[in-house]
Amino acid sequence: MDSLKGIRIEGLRKRYGAGDTAVDALKGVDMEVAPGEVVGLIGPSGSGKSTLLKCLGAVIEPTGGRMILGGEPIYDDGWKIRDLRALRRDSIGFVFQAPYLIPFLNALDNVALIPMLAGFSDGDSRRRAAELLEALDVSHRADAMPSRLSGGEQQRVAIARALANRPPVILADEPTAPLDSERALSVIGILNSMARQYETAVIVVTHDEKIIPTFRRIYRIRDGRTVEEAGEGRLVQNMMEN
Numbered sequence: 001m002d003s004l005k006g007i008r009i010e011g012l013r014k015r016y017g018a019g020d021t022a023v024d025a026l027k028g029v030d031m032e033v034a035p036g037e038v039v040g041l042i043g044p045s046g047s048g049k050s051t052l053l054k055c056l057g058a059v060i061e062p063t064g065g066r067m068i069l070g071g072e073p074i075y076d077d078g079w080k081i082r083d084l085r086a087l088r089r090d091s092i093g094f095v096f097q098a099p100y101l102i103p104f105l106n107a108l109d110n111v112a113l114i115p116m117l118a119g120f121s122d123g124d125s126r127r128r129a130a131e132l133l134e135a136l137d138v139s140h141r142a143d144a145m146p147s148r149l150s151g152g153e154q155q156r157v158a159i160a161r162a163l164a165n166r167p168p169v170i171l172a173d174e175p176t177a178p179l180d181s182e183r184a185l186s187v188i189g190i191l192n193s194m195a196r197q198y199e200t201a202v203i204v205v206t207h208d209e210k211i212i213p214t215f216r217r218i219y220r221i222r223d224g225r226t227v228e229e230a231g232e233g234r235l236v237q238n239m240m241e242n
């Protein structure tokens with residue numbers, strides 16, 4: 001892969017606590033995701049999935065190893081970036097199991113808020129939000145408040161929001177868990193085409209049997225270490241063709 005873009009993790013370690021009660025949640029994780037690629041991260045409960053995403057998202061500090069995001073070394077046995085808030089805001093899109101939309105803003109403004117916070121004008125931010133809602137096929141719901149949107153629509157707005165600052169990286173933690181099969185596959189199809197369109201590297205943490213066959217590459221994490229596997233890469237092709 002182009003080592004200057006995407007995500008690269010080398011020998012990443014995370015220890016919670018110290019002494020007798022310390023937990024080594026990550027014991028040397030290696031991972032690589034190319035721009036435009038969507039990989040699955042799967043593993044049993046307690047295996048370290050959320051810890052890995054939180055380290056990558058600069059939400060918690062690793063204990064050692066290296067992380068490179070979008071060509072920037074962000075961690076190398078210590079943070080290489082001073083402004084972690086700006087890193088999270090500008091370089092990383094988060095998608096969670098629950099959409100966490102702001103209840104008193106309509107769909108468009110939930111998305112537009114993100115570029116506004118990054119310093120873009122209201123007009124530019126709204127234009128960008130409208131474009132993304134269009135791409136995600138929810139532009140007809142732009143004026144609707146979150147409570148009026150279906151689960152699938154809310155999750156598409158949440159994906160639009162994650163893409164709003166055109167981050168090189170998207171981290172999705174169980175993004176399809178609350179959705180039925182058709183909506184779950186549609187969300188994964190959208191993540192794939194958005195990843196390609198915007199050259200975004202995407203990691204999807206999931207238990208969801210419905211979407212696991214869609215990944216071309218999977219990292220299985222067990223007891224704080226990852227193993228790479230070939231996935232089936234099914235359905236995604238079909239979904240992206242239409």
Ligand SMILES: Nc1ncnc2c1ncn2[C@@H]1O[C@H](COP(=O)(O)OP(=O)(O)O)[C@@H](O)[C@H]1O
Nearest residue numbers: 016017023025044045046047048049050051052
């Ligand atoms: N804040 C924390 N303090 C101490 N131990 C933690 C903390 N968060 C997670 N752990 C432990 O780290 C390990 C990995 O947890 P986690 O990353 O949440 O796994 P997963 O998301 O795969 O279920 C587990 O043993 C968990 O108990």
Ligand SMILES: [Mg+2]
Nearest residue numbers: 046049050051
């Ligand atoms: Mg978890």
